[in-house]
Amino acid sequence: KAGVTQTPRYLIKTRGQQVTLSCSPISGHRSVSWYQQTPGQGLQFLFEYFSETQRNKGNFPGRFSGRQFSNSRSEMNVSTLELGDSALYLCASSPPGRDDTEAFFGQGTRLTVV
């Protein structure tokens, strides 16, 4: 079974630009979560989608947004990029029908803002 796939793997953008990252979950997984990982803050939860609906979100500004499509693939968008947005963005999918969140992570997209 294929794992979680994130594209692109690496991205360099300029301050003020916007960026879209893509995530394809494991087949059969309908929950997709996004996390930002930085050396200073560690892994921080951005938002979670299930059946095209955002069910939960973390404490990030509105510049960070996401969506999920009917095939469970998800995208996240960051507008008006700031230098502090440089990070590893991780997507995780979770199997259905469980009370806990066993998260299967992709390899991440490394975003560098210059």
Added chain:
Amino acid sequence: QKEVEQDPGPLSVPEGAIVSLNCTYSNSAFQYFMWYRQYSRKGPELLMYTYSSGNKEDGRFTAQVDKSSKYISLFIRDSQPSDSATYLCEFDLGGTSYGKLTFGQGTILTVHP
């Protein structure tokens, strides 16, 4: 006070050593306790999972949870160079928390031959 505190490390141990990784937490509502391993340039992968106080063993790995004292530990026996990675403790409220996982900062472990 941070919700989760993880022993920062880094840790450097010789091959064959016993490694102890520790996290404390303040939120008594956490129901699930997990350890992830993250190799360089990779995403985290689930290593151990438990939801009750006590020990859980899987091969060379033992996860320990003490809910009364609010700490969790991961022990690695007979450590190998392939165990060199960042280890993250993770806490889950369960139920309707929907993906909102709380991670420790991570401990970098290096096992040298």
